[in-house]
Amino acid sequence: MAQETRPKPVSIAYVRTAPxxxxxxxxxxHGPLRWIKENLFSSWFNGLLTLLVIxxxxxxxxxxxxxxxxxxxxxxxxxxxxxxxxEHPEVGACWAFVREWFSFFIYGPYPVDERWRVDLFFVLxxxxxxxxxxxNAPRRDLGALFFFVALPILTVLLLRGFPLLGLPIVDxxxxxxLFVTLIVAAVGIVVSLPIGVLLALxxxxxxxxVKLVSTLFIEFVRGVPLITVLFMASVMLPLFVPxxxxxxxxxxxxxxxxxxxxxxxxEVVRAGLQSIPKGQYEAAQALxxxxxxxxxxxxxxxxxxxxxxxxxxxxxxLFKDTTLVFIVGIFDFLRTIEIARxxxxxxxxxxxxxxxxxxxxxxxxxxxxxxxxxxxIERRRxxxxxx
Amino acid sequence: MDExxxxxxxxxxxxxxxAVEIIGLHKWFGDFHVLVDINLRVAxxxxxxxxxxSGSGKSTLIRCVNALETYxxxxxxxxxxxxxxDLKRVDEIRREVGMVFQQFNLFPHLxxxxxxxxxxxxxxxMPRKEAEAVAMHYLTRVRIPExxxxxxxxxxxxxxxxxxxxxALCMNPKIMMFDEPTSSLDPEMVKEVLDTMVxxxxxxxxxxxxxxxxxxxxxxxxxxxFMDEGQIIEIxxxxxxxxxxxxxxxxxFLGQILAR
Ligand SMILES: Nc1ncnc2c1ncn2[C@@H]1O[C@H](COP(=O)(O)OP(=O)(O)OP(=O)(O)O)[C@@H](O)[C@H]1O
Ligand SMILES: [Mg+2]
Numbered sequence: 001m002a003q004e005t006r007p008k009p010v011s012i013a014y015v016r017t018a019p020x021x022x023x024x025x026x027x028x029x030h031g032p033l034r035w036i037k038e039n040l041f042s043s044w045f046n047g048l049l050t051l052l053v054i055x056x057x058x059x060x061x062x063x064x065x066x067x068x069x070x071x072x073x074x075x076x077x078x079x080x081x082x083x084x085x086x087e088h089p090e091v092g093a094c095w096a097f098v099r100e101w102f103s104f105f106i107y108g109p110y111p112v113d114e115r116w117r118v119d120l121f122f123v124l125x126x127x128x129x130x131x132x133x134x135x136n137a138p139r140r141d142l143g144a145l146f147f148f149v150a151l152p153i154l155t156v157l158l159l160r161g162f163p164l165l166g167l168p169i170v171d172x173x174x175x176x177x178l179f180v181t182l183i184v185a186a187v188g189i190v191v192s193l194p195i196g197v198l199l200a201l202x203x204x205x206x207x208x209x210v211k212l213v214s215t216l217f218i219e220f221v222r223g224v225p226l227i228t229v230l231f232m233a234s235v236m237l238p239l240f241v242p243x244x245x246x247x248x249x250x251x252x253x254x255x256x257x258x259x260x261x262x263x264x265x266x267e268v269v270r271a272g273l274q275s276i277p278k279g280q281y282e283a284a285q286a287l288x289x290x291x292x293x294x295x296x297x298x299x300x301x302x303x304x305x306x307x308x309x310x311x312x313x314x315x316x317x318l319f320k321d322t323t324l325v326f327i328v329g330i331f332d333f334l335r336t337i338e339i340a341r342x343x344x345x346x347x348x349x350x351x352x353x354x355x356x357x358x359x360x361x362x363x364x365x366x367x368x369x370x371x372x373x374x375x376x377i378e379r380r381r382x383x384x385x386x387x
Numbered sequence: 388m389d390e391x392x393x394x395x396x397x398x399x400x401x402x403x404x405x406a407v408e409i410i411g412l413h414k415w416f417g418d419f420h421v422l423v424d425i426n427l428r429v430a431x432x433x434x435x436x437x438x439x440x441s442g443s444g445k446s447t448l449i450r451c452v453n454a455l456e457t458y459x460x461x462x463x464x465x466x467x468x469x470x471x472x473d474l475k476r477v478d479e480i481r482r483e484v485g486m487v488f489q490q491f492n493l494f495p496h497l498x499x500x501x502x503x504x505x506x507x508x509x510x511x512x513m514p515r516k517e518a519e520a521v522a523m524h525y526l527t528r529v530r531i532p533e534x535x536x537x538x539x540x541x542x543x544x545x546x547x548x549x550x551x552x553x554x555a556l557c558m559n560p561k562i563m564m565f566d567e568p569t570s571s572l573d574p575e576m577v578k579e580v581l582d583t584m585v586x587x588x589x590x591x592x593x594x595x596x597x598x599x600x601x602x603x604x605x606x607x608x609x610x611x612x613f614m615d616e617g618q619i620i621e622i623x624x625x626x627x628x629x630x631x632x633x634x635x636x637x638x639x640f641l642g643q644i645l646a647r
Contacts, residue, residue: 282455283492283551287506287558288482290474297505302496 067092068357075099082348093354094346101340105358108176108331117158117167118179124154125182133373135380148190155183172250176331178362180250184257184322184332189315191258196265197300200273203266214266221263226321230256234328253325261318268314272307273299305381312374316367334359405464406431406562406593407452412461414447421447422458423617429562434594436604436625439614440640445597448614449564452595453484466561482510485555489567491547493539499526499550500535503557511558518557525553529583545576549583556587563587565596599644605629613637 041047071092073082082094098105107115128151131143159179161169202214221229233256238246247255276299284294304311326335340346341355407429414422421444429435437445450456451463454470454477463470465480494502503522507513513521526532529549531542539547548568555563565584569577581603588594588607598604604611604625611628613621613636621628621637632638 277492279488279490279492280494283486283488283494286453286455286481286484286486287554288478288510289506290478290510293509297509298494302494305496 066090067353079346079348079351082346082350091348091350093357094348094350095354097340097346097348097351097354098358100346101336101343104177104340105333105336106178108180108336109174110176110179111170111174114168114170117170121155121158121179122182124151124158125186135377152190159183172248175250177336178333180331181322181333184254184325184330185315185319187254188257188261188318188322192261192265192314192318193311195258195262196269199262199266200269201295203270204273218263218266221260222267226256226260226324227327229260230324230328232256233259249329253328253330256328257318257322257325260321261314264314264317265311268307268310269303271310272303275306276303308377308381309374312370312377316370319367319370320363333362405429406433406466407595408462408464409448409452410462410464412448412451412458412463414444414451414456414458414460421617422451425461425619427612427619427622429593429595431561431593432591433609434588434592434607435596435610435612436608437595437597437612437614438599438601438604438640438644439620443614444617445614446566449486449566449595449597452562452564453481453486455486478510482506482558483561485558485560485563487548487551487555487563487565487568489570491539491544491551491571493547493551493554495539498536498538499531499542502539502550503554506554507557521559522553522557525556526550528556528586529553530579543576544572545579548572548576548580552580552583552587562593562595565594565598567597567599569598569600601629601644613640615640 040050069092071088071090072095073088073091073093074095076082076094076096081096082091084091103115107118110118128143128147131137131140132147137143157165158167159170159175160172161167163169199214199218202210203218205211205214230253234249234252237252237255241247280298280302281294284298289297323332323334325332326338337355337359341352343351405428407427409425409427412422412425413420425448427435437448439445447456451458451470452465457472466483468476468480470477470480493499494505497505500519500522503526504513504515504518507518507521508515511518523532523535526535529552531546531549531553534542534546534550539550542550552563552568568584569580572580577600581600584594584596584603585607594607596603596608608625610622611625612619613628613632613634615636621632621634623633628637629641632641
């Protein structure tokens with residue numbers, strides 16, 4: 001049949017007798033032109049997109065550069081420096097204004113003589129954050145203790161004041177600027193992680209009451225805008241506690257932020273928990289580890305590692321959301337810019353643009369650093385998986 | 388009250404006798420009757436091999452012994468302690484019963500050494516140095532001491548399963564259970580794992596092994612249990628079990644498995 005019409009092969013069996021010759025990999029062409037052709041113009045569609053992007057960049061970048069750098073005014077005592085004049089018909093960003101108001105952006109109305117306390121807070125925060133973010137740092141358990149226990153206490157004593165140690169009280173109504181933004185973001189981040197983990201566990205719990213409460217909380221908070229949560233925390237919280245105990249305005253806003261971010265964090269963590277196979281729980285339980293030890297030693301370390309990029313994503317969102325606290329009367333970084341830009345001494349057509357550009361730059365740099373960190377972690381993890 | 392009395396009775400009566408006693412055990416998954424009137428005693432030092440077709444309830448049965456599954460009727464008494472829903476009891480029992488899974492279930496975020504010392508340190512409260520010495524001892528016994536600092540993903544399947552055995556042994560259990568330990572291994576790795584298990588059996592460990600490795604059953608089992616559709620169909624010593632199976636379902640099953 002078909003087989004018989006085919007020519008008979010010489011031999012079907014094969015045994016290697018000599019080792020294979022070493023052959024170098026084939027040469028591939030190098031060079032920038034080659035790269036451009038292969039990556040930017042590999043097809044007519046890709047080429048069209050490349051041209052479009054180039055046009056877009058040409059349209060946006062030069063005017064932006066002209067405004068922010070070339071035509072910008074870098075120094076001056078008041079508005080006259082930033083007004084169009086004979087020598088300067090075109091005026092760009094008025095950085096002189098930012099320079100004069102800079103310390104207000106950082107400290108808000110915090111008393112000038114006490115600002116060293118804020119500086120010390122920055123140092124402590126940077127130290128603690130660095131210790132936590134550097135994954136190979138020595139004694140990270142001590143670092144966590146410092147970051148989660150010592151730092152909050154020190155911050156309150158330092159910024160609020162401790163008369164016994166000669167630190168006069170500075171009321172939170174005098175707090176403002178960048179350091180308040182950092183406090184709001186840090187509290188949101190630090191509180192949301194543990195509460196989010198507990199809520200995520202609660203939502204997966206076998207106990208109906210726990211499950212119901214966690215689910216209701218998560219769904220409710222996720223179902224309303226942050227502004228609503230902030231208003232509720234700031235207006236409704238005092239209704240539930242006696243007036244004497246009524247928390248400070250800033251504390252109420254912090255509670256609102258913490259509740260809001262916890263609900264989002266819970267969903268992020270839940271996704272991580274779902275990625276852990278059942279066998280991991282079973283193996284841990286078969287060893288007698290029990291519920292909490294199984295979670296703490298086996299499940300959470302794995303679940304949190306896979307979710308680090310998502311956790312950082314929600315931190316980035318939270319960081320930008322903190323600008324909303326001005327609605328309940330908190331003086332955050334953006335608010336200080338709002339106040340400065342209407343200063344009549346600096347009233348020029350470019351003052352507001354400059355203020356907002358400065359704010360945008362600050363938020364962009366901060367968020368970009370966070371996302372770079374998350375990408376670094378991700379790369380590290382995929383490298384570890386290839387081990 | 389009643390339960391306490393019952394517990395103390397079983398403790399007295401069984402402390403010196405059986406490792407595991409299963410009496411009139413029934414279990415349902417919803418409406419599905421997965422274990423039907425199971426009765427089985429495992430003496431200390433006894434090696435039991437459990438076999439049977441897929442879905443017959445073998446895994447479910449041994450998972451009842453370390454309370455990875457709950458049951459609805461009957462009694463499971465392990466090391467003289469009646470398994471109830473009392474969580475403290477459950478954790479006590481689990482410390483004494485080592486389990487090896489088909490999928491190894493090593494902790495991927497920990498090194499081999501850390502896998503082995505995790506439970507001794509956190510459950511038995513053993514000092515780290517001592518736990519590491521114990522772990523090294525058992526890793527040497529399963530013949531992979533040199534892999535101690537690697538992560539599970541860097542090991543072959545057979546090596547991973549031997550680590551899983553060492554990890555269970557580090558808790559110094561009184562009973563070892565294996566749920567198809569070689570079923571997800573490449574053929575050339577089956578032997579290294581079986582050899583480890585044979586060595587363990589020769590040391591006198593009480594073993595409950597779900598496996599279709601009939602060579603292993605012949606070599607080390609004191610008794611072979613055949614299950615089908617949630618019931619124990621036949622229990623016999625390996626010689627008799629393989630040469631003269633009594634029940635027709637056993638014969639059919641053996642026919643299939645030995646023909647492979
Ligand atoms: N959690 C569960 N919920 C519902 N049914 C289950 C559950 N676990 C197992 N079963 C069913 O119970 C029966 C027995 O399962 P079990 O895993 O004990 O079988 P087995 O004998 O170990 O089979 P295999 O050789 O395939 O491992 C199967 O029909 C299975 O589908
Ligand atoms: Mg099974």
